[in-house]
Amino acid sequence: MAEAVVFDMDGVLVESEHLWEELWTAFAAERGATWGPEQTRNCQGMSAPEWAAYLTAFASGGESPQATEQAVVDGMVHALEQGRIDLLPGARAMVAEAAACAPIALASSAPRRVIDGVLVHHGIDHHFKATVSSAEVAHGKPSPDVYLAAAAKLGVPAVDCLAVEDSSNGLRAAAAAGMTVVAIPNPQYPPAADALAAARFTAADHDAVRRYLISRLKEGDRA
Structure with a gap:
């Protein structure tokens, strides 16, 4: 759940x-x-x-x-x-539908200026109950610090959170935090096998991840 x-x-x-x-x-x-x-x-x-x-x-x-x-x-x-940072296909729907089912947060290695700028620029900032930059915690990924801080801001135990990641150190950080890891491997920067092995669910596209997230969150609703 x-x-x-x-x-x-x-x-x-x-x-x-x-x-x-x-x-x-x-x-x-x-x-x-x-x-x-x-x-x-x-x-x-x-x-x-x-x-x-x-x-x-x-x-x-x-x-x-x-x-x-x-x-x-x-x-x-x-x-x-300049319009060079685009939302990935399916990302908007993935975020919006997940947020309609449960609280969502962002745990990013990007600095605060970039996080806030990207979310506002693409009009998705209102979906997030919390955002954390790894510059705001003691250690960056693969340390779990940024994920643990995001869960704490949501008021949800880390073990009850799903985490969506694409990179080796991100996958390792989410797993170290005790979250259920969902992987969208970056084809340009493919994650290492050991990092990918920590994922409970792996998919190449956002629509598949969106469906998985919603199914897990709806299971929680039924519980």
């Missing part, structure tokens, strides 16, 4: 993982460093302060991690304003 749903954002609600990679790559290149797939994998799931420290050290550009974070986040906000 499930009482709530906690969604990731990048790669689950919006197509944006490639933009983070694009901005990290450009930042490093401007400072003479070559960013590659390994560095992207290392940063996926990190909070903004964590990846900013990693990127600053990697690029050796002399900026502070805070300045690095601001430069990259400014780039993401600009991309949103």
Whole structure:
């Protein structure tokens, strides 16, 4: 039975993982460093302060991690304003229908500016009872901190929550929080086998995930 749903954002609600990679790559290149797939994998799931420290050290550009974070986040906000951060097909219906059945939250590695901007831009902010950025907890994914904080804000035990994720560290974080993990594997950044193994349900499209979420939430209603 499930009482709530906690969604990731990048790669689950919006197509944006490639933009983070694009901005990290450009930042490093401007400072003479070559960013590659390994560095992207290392940063996926990190909070903004964590990846900013990693990127600053990697690029050796002399900026502070805070300045690095601001430069990259400014780039993401600009991309949103340009219409480059689209909702994934089926994401709007998935969120709206889940919210009609139970309280929903967001647990994202994105910084607060990007979370709020994306949800408001796409007109889905009103569906969420709580949103948490991993910058607002002690550790980013794969630590469970952001998922536990989201469940606490909803007032629902983590074990009674469904969590929807796409990436390796996100899947690991949701599983570590004790949530029932639902996976929408990102085809561009496929999750590791061990992370995917933690999922109770896996599907390639949002409609299938939407149907699964609703079935689990309706089971809870009957209980």
